[in-house]
Structures are given as structure tokens and as C-alpha cells.
Amino acid sequence: EVQLVESGGGLVQPGGSLRLSCTASGLRFSIYDMSWVRQAPGKGREWVSYINSDGSSTAYTDSVQGRFTISRDNAKATLYLQMNSLKTEDTAVYFCVTEFASPWHLYHDHHSPISTSDFGYWGQGTQVTVSS
Numbered sequence: 001e002v003q004l005v006e007s008g009g010g011l012v013q014p015g016g017s018l019r020l021s022c023t024a025s026g027l028r029f030s031i032y033d034m035s036w037v038r039q040a041p042g043k044g045r046e047w048v049s050y051i052n053s054d055g056s057s058t059a060y061t062d063s064v065q066g067r068f069t070i071s072r073d074n075a076k077a078t079l080y081l082q083m084n085s086l087k088t089e090d091t092a093v094y095f096c097v098t099e100f101a102s103p104w105h106l107y108h109d110h111h112s113p114i115s116t117s118d119f120g121y122w123g124q125g126t127q128v129t130v131s132s
Helices: none
Strands: 004-006 010-012 018-025 034-039 043-051 058-060 069-073 079-082 091-096 124-132
Touching: 004 091, 018 034, 018 091, 018 124, 034 069, 034 079, 043 069, 043 079, 043 091, 079 124
Parallel strands: 010 124
Antiparallel strands: 004 018, 018 079, 034 043, 034 091, 043 058, 069 079, 091 124
């Protein structure tokens, strides 16, 4: 059974930092490109960041560029998202997802609506709340 388990979410003040983790099991993590997707309260899902299978290529949506850093440790089958200078608008549930052969962000406007079928496996999500 494939499992993606996110952790590291929580409540943080504006300007603060969090590091999310996503630990994978039941699949060959090292061959999958991965992404983070988030869903804010009352809004649709939004693509946040991408990393290829060996970590040599990354991409970010404009609103997090320069503040968030995606990385991975294939030996630990774990994906990370370091989030700095957090803003209230970063409040959302964050999901790690596996990409299909063609990375989603290369073929869609980054603000396009996301359906579950746009990505392979999904984690259960971790809540990030940025509030004073």
C-alpha cells in the first residue's frame, strides 16, 4: 500500500518559519517527481512547488518564490518544504503528491484549478496556520 504522510504543520506567526516533511512508503520514491499542493479555507487547490526525482530541478509558484525551498532525501524517502517569511495568505492544508510523467506545472497555468486526478498519489495533508 502506498502511503504519503505529511508532518510539520502548525500555528506560526507572520514572518515565522516551518518545515514540512512528507515520508513515503510502498513505492520507489526515488523515481518519482514530486510536488506540494495546498488548499486554503474556502478555496481550490493550488500548486506550490515541484522537484524532480534526483532533486536537480525545482520550480515554485510566484507567490512563494524566494520564501519556500523544496528538497528531498531519497535515502530516507522523504520530501521537504522549508517555508520562511510566512504570510497569513500561506494558511492552508499542504499536500505532497506524486507527479505523472509530464510535470503538471509545465503544461498548466500555475493558478489553474487542480483536480485529484492531476496527480498520482496524495498524502492526507498537514495544516499550516499563519496568524498573530
